Amino acid sequence: DTAVSQTPKYLVTQMGNDKSIKCEQNLGHDTMYWYKQDSKKFLKIMFSYNNKELIINETVPNRFSPKSPDKAHLNLHINSLELGDSAVYFCASSQEGLAGGYEETQYFGPGTRLLVL
């Protein structure tokens, strides 16, 4: 009964490769996110989708391409991996709601630890 799940949990790959991370939520939420947490533990938003529509696209290299086939899934494809892409990538979801409401709570997946060699 995992709420937000991600696969794979660990990913070790060579520079230049292309890889994908998958995320699924069974909470019925409308909004999903990708965050990157670097070695200094800074958690930074990359993308957000609301009902399959891209609504937040931070300054991220275009080697990163998110895709949301339906509102329960948000995948992240990374082309031409670089050393600096090594980080923990967290998927999260939240219910769309009015600002200031508790429904904005974000539920995070367990993270995907990506190591680029």
Next chain:
Amino acid sequence: RKEVEQDPGPFNVPEGATVAFNCTYSNSASQSFFWYRQDCRKEPKLLMSVYSSGNEDGRFTAQLNRASQYISLLIRDSKLSDSATYLCAVNMGGGYQKVTFGTGTKLQVIP
């Protein structure tokens, strides 16, 4: 000035102590505020939302000071199990739920 700023710590406190963290935010139009807890090698989890009037949940008290643009988290009677990194999060407003996280404050409760 960073959008959301926290003292990274670490805060090393003995069991039973009271400890407080602050978090400042730059955008006065920010709408909502949260404290998340992140254990080592785990995902962040919501600890509590922060309401304008302040709110309490057991040993945890959150306060919001809009005039000075900061939120605080007070932990009373610290337990070993409180050891974690505490992230503040701020929804900057402007439509969709773009939440900006602070870099976190590390708390270590020692026996």
